[in-house]
Amino acid sequence: MATPTAMAATSTDGRGCRLRFVKRASGKYDSLELHRPDGAVERLDNPKQGIAPHDMVHVLIEQSLDMTQGFIGMVVSGLPMAMTDQPREREQAGLYGLEARQSECLVECVQAALWDSTPVVLDDFREQLRVTCAMREVPAPDVDDAGVLRLVDRVRRASRQWQALVAGEAMEFTLSA
Helix, strand or coil: CCCCCCCCECCCCCCCEEEEEECCCCCCEEEEEEECCCCCEEEEEEECCCCCCHHHHHHHHHHHCCCCCCHHHHHHCCCCHHHHHCHHHHHHCCCCCHHHHHHHHHHHHHHHHHHHCCCCCHHHHHHHHHHHHHHCCCCCCCCCHHHHHHHHHHHHHHHHHHHHCCCCCEEEEEECC
16 A cells, blocks of 8 residues: 655654554545554544545644644543544543644634635635634634645645545554654
8 A cells, every 4th residue: 555655743742653544435434543552543434525634634733733732632642532523522521622622623724725725815714713713712823824824735735645545545644752
């Protein structure tokens, strides 16, 4: 299986987890595999969306912004990956803090920018981010214009890599300190 160049992601404890996004031939989902250092493997379905998988967008954004308490931080610190898809349960367990909610807002806004496929209008992006964060009752993360453009570009490039894969191929991210 061909694997595009892996991009490193941020970790909270450097335990050496590996995320493997596998493109499936058919159905509504692609697959995310989490390989933990102890050999345990967890799997999670990611809905096909025409661009990079949702959780890959988390990896790219959280890495770029040095977020340690978003999707990646929770997974690396030991949270079962299946629980990352359950925000209500995470919140009740005290595991859905400010950074996790801000990360989710950024992911939604960057995905929307890519689905639109037109150049990013920064004022529109900021307004969408403000509204999305207000819905989750969190302040918008502090990302300057250049940072927004870098995030969108990074996810756009990863999306192109993802789209070029054939079924069974994967993109991998090693989570290390």
